[in-house]
Amino acid sequence: MATSKAKSAKKSAAKKTTSSKSAKVKGATSKAKTTVKTTSAKTAKKPKVVAKEVIAEPVEEKPKIMSEKAHPVKEFFARKGDPTENILTIFKDTKIIGALIGEIIGTGLITAVALTLGLFNPLYLIFAYIGIIAAVHALSGAHLNPIITAGMMASRRVSAIRGVLYFIAQILGAWFGFMIVNGFYNAGVASGNINAESVALPALASADSVVAATEGFSFFWPITMIEFIGAIIIAFFYARATNYRRGVFTFAAIAASGIFLAMLFAVVMCNTFLGIGDNIFIMNPAAGLMYGLLPASAEGFDALMGALMPMLVTYVIFPVIGGVIGFYLSDIAAKLRGEKLVA
Numbered sequence: 564m565a566t567s568k569a570k571s572a573k574k575s576a577a578k579k580t581t582s583s584k585s586a587k588v589k590g591a592t593s594k595a596k597t598t599v600k601t602t603s604a605k606t607a608k609k610p611k612v613v614a615k616e617v618i619a620e621p622v623e624e625k626p627k628i629m630s631e632k633a634h635p636v637k638e639f640f641a642r643k644g645d646p647t648e649n650i651l652t653i654f655k656d657t658k659i660i661g662a663l664i665g666e667i668i669g670t671g672l673i674t675a676v677a678l679t680l681g682l683f684n685p686l687y688l689i690f691a692y693i694g695i696i697a698a699v700h701a702l703s704g705a706h707l708n709p710i711i712t713a714g715m716m717a718s719r720r721v722s723a724i725r726g727v728l729y730f731i732a733q734i735l736g737a738w739f740g741f742m743i744v745n746g747f748y749n750a751g752v753a754s755g756n757i758n759a760e761s762v763a764l765p766a767l768a769s770a771d772s773v774v775a776a777t778e779g780f781s782f783f784w785p786i787t788m789i790e791f792i793g794a795i796i797i798a799f800f801y802a803r804a805t806n807y808r809r810g811v812f813t814f815a816a817i818a819a820s821g822i823f824l825a826m827l828f829a830v831v832m833c834n835t836f837l838g839i840g841d842n843i844f845i846m847n848p849a850a851g852l853m854y855g856l857l858p859a860s861a862e863g864f865d866a867l868m869g870a871l872m873p874m875l876v877t878y879v880i881f882p883v884i885g886g887v888i889g890f891y892l893s894d895i896a897a898k899l900r901g902e903k904l905v906a
Contacts, residue, residue: 639895639898639904643719643720643904643905644719644720644725644906648722648724648725653724659728662702662703662704663703663728663729663732665699665702666699666702666706666729666732667732669698669736670733670735670736670737670849670850671736671737671739671740672695673691673692673695673850674736674741674850674853675740675741675743677845677850678744678745682826682842682844682845685822685823685826685827688822689819689820692819692822692823693815693819695707696814696815696818696819697812700814705815705818707736708733708846708848709729709849709879709883709886710797710846710889713726713883713886713887714801717886717887718802718890718891718904720906730849734849736849737847738853740850740853741853782837783873785832786843786844786877789829789833790878790881790882790885791884791885793829793885794825794846794881795885795886795888795889795892796821796824796825797886798888798889798890798893799821799889800817801817803817804821805905806902806905808905825846829846845878846882847882848879852879
């Protein structure tokens with residue numbers, strides 16, 4: 564019995580030692596596996612770090628900077644407005660309808676103010692212009708003048724289709740403003756309360772029909788240059804005001820100050836240096852069409868065109884060219900200073 568117990572004890576001890584050895588071997592193998600895994604993981608991570616460092620190097624930035632410096636003219640004439648806006652996409656959003664309504668109302672109010680207050684009172688006009696521009700600014704940008712729209716189109720701040728639609732809206736607005744004021748005026752004349760000879764709506768005088776101090780002298784080019792220089796001033800101030808669109812009052816004050824300065828320049832030139840007291844400047848082609856071009860009449864078509872062509876040159880063509888020049892002068896100065904051209 565004692566012998567059998569001893570043998571069984573030896574067998575159990577041998578089993579324990581065998582199991583402990585196998586456990587040690589398993590532990591060693593598992594450690595070896597984990598060591599291999601960690602080693603492989605470490606070796607696998609090294610290439611990723613190297614790859615990230617290679618990608619992070621700004622290799623492609625140098626050619627872009629060189630291309631911008633190599634093509635300053637291309638950048639100057641680059642489109643600054645919405646690049647997706649064209650004749651197919653502009654009417655997909657109702658915002659354009661609101662913008663056109665704003666241009667009609669604003670231009671109509673400006674025409675009515677000019678008819679009632681008169682252009683020889685620029686101090687009154689500046690307050691009216693500040694209010695109108697601030698009210699319409701959020702709707703359309705408050706162009707309210709083909710001079711501004713032409714400059715915005717030439718500097719590629721607005722698309723061609725938007726510019727054409729603004730032209731139409733401005734002409735309609737000027738027509739509405741003229742019709743409203745003229746309706747009240749005719750009602751007063753018909754009632755007999757006012758005398759048409761003593762009270763008359765201000766109308767543009769033709770450059771050729773202005774009575775000169777020296778017989779035979781034509782004021783065509785002096786008046787045309789007044790319109791031209793005034794348009795440059797108005798467009799330059801508006802282009803500079805576009806940098807302050809977030810501050811509506813600041814934007815309106817700068818834009819209206821340009822109109823005030825142009826009108827003041829015209830008044831001084833006409834009264835002091837040319838000796839003309841008639842209303843011979845307007846600096847708004849849309850209002851000019853209502854003031855002098857559309858009401859014009861003549862015996863025949865040839866006579867009518869002969870009377871209209873000088874007025875078209877003076878009150879439409881040269882002011883539009885002046886508007887383009889004013890925007891270009893502003894953009895050139897801003898570009899030389901390093902400013903970013905904004906829409």
